[in-house]
Amino acid sequence: MNKLISITLTFTLMVIVISSGCETSKVYQDLSIDEANKILLHKNGNEEMFYWELDDEKNLWEFELGHITALKLYRDSIKFELGDNKYKSAIQKESVQNLEKSLIENEENGDRINALLVHSGAVGEIRRINYLESQILNYQIGRFPLFSRPTEFHGFIAENEKEGKIKVYFGSSDTEWPPKPTIIIQEIDKELKRGWKLKYHLHNHYCKKDRDYIGILAPSLADAQYYKMLKERFNIEKSLITNGFHTVEIDNQDFAKFESH
Numbered sequence: 001m002n003k004l005i006s007i008t009l010t011f012t013l014m015v016i017v018i019s020s021g022c023e024t025s026k027v028y029q030d031l032s033i034d035e036a037n038k039i040l041l042h043k044n045g046n047e048e049m050f051y052w053e054l055d056d057e058k059n060l061w062e063f064e065l066g067h068i069t070a071l072k073l074y075r076d077s078i079k080f081e082l083g084d085n086k087y088k089s090a091i092q093k094e095s096v097q098n099l100e101k102s103l104i105e106n107e108e109n110g111d112r113i114n115a116l117l118v119h120s121g122a123v124g125e126i127r128r129i130n131y132l133e134s135q136i137l138n139y140q141i142g143r144f145p146l147f148s149r150p151t152e153f154h155g156f157i158a159e160n161e162k163e164g165k166i167k168v169y170f171g172s173s174d175t176e177w178p179p180k181p182t183i184i185i186q187e188i189d190k191e192l193k194r195g196w197k198l199k200y201h202l203h204n205h206y207c208k209k210d211r212d213y214i215g216i217l218a219p220s221l222a223d224a225q226y227y228k229m230l231k232e233r234f235n236i237e238k239s240l241i242t243n244g245f246h247t248v249e250i251d252n253q254d255f256a257k258f259e260s261h
């Protein structure tokens, strides 16, 4: 009889432990960054454009990351390939903003000037990747593993302050360059008339093996040109570039400081 009570107790405890485990993960599931909750705008083979509509919760912008299986796999692959020390120093190297500003004067290559503007601290702010950015990147690299089949996505984040909602517009394919987001731009145009505001553009950078994989946290010439257009057309607040570890935030008043096409 005692044995039966003890078995029943153990079972009850197990149920409690398991269900409280589910409670913790539910917080993240509620944010609906997944396949099921996307609202499709366009699909052609692997090319897709859609948006997620989410409640503008505080933890979207914080640094505790949720379920990011694909992103973790990407990080582990780089770590395995580079070894612990090189892995840490490669991530660190791309996150600093303390290089000499005078390096910019002697540089002629536009992409390198842009990188120096960020890494000397002249423009932008580098910080850890946040929850929302990690979810968006995780979605894309769950489709195509970033380590073995690198791709870039286009992300646009719009806000409706009155309704307390955000929309994350997303465009990508299986290619290194994202497809032109014409359909998304048309959609944003419509939403701006209904009280939405385009706040951020987000995309990802990666590097190949010769540069230790960690993506450059600065806009390319093409990126900078695109940002200028987004400012002119939508008065977008900031642009964001993430490499899966850190993200650089660039205010719209600084877009003009970058070299562009």
Ligand SMILES: [Zn+2]
Residues within 6 Å of the ligand: 203, 204, 205, 219, 220, 223
């Ligand atoms: Zn770029």
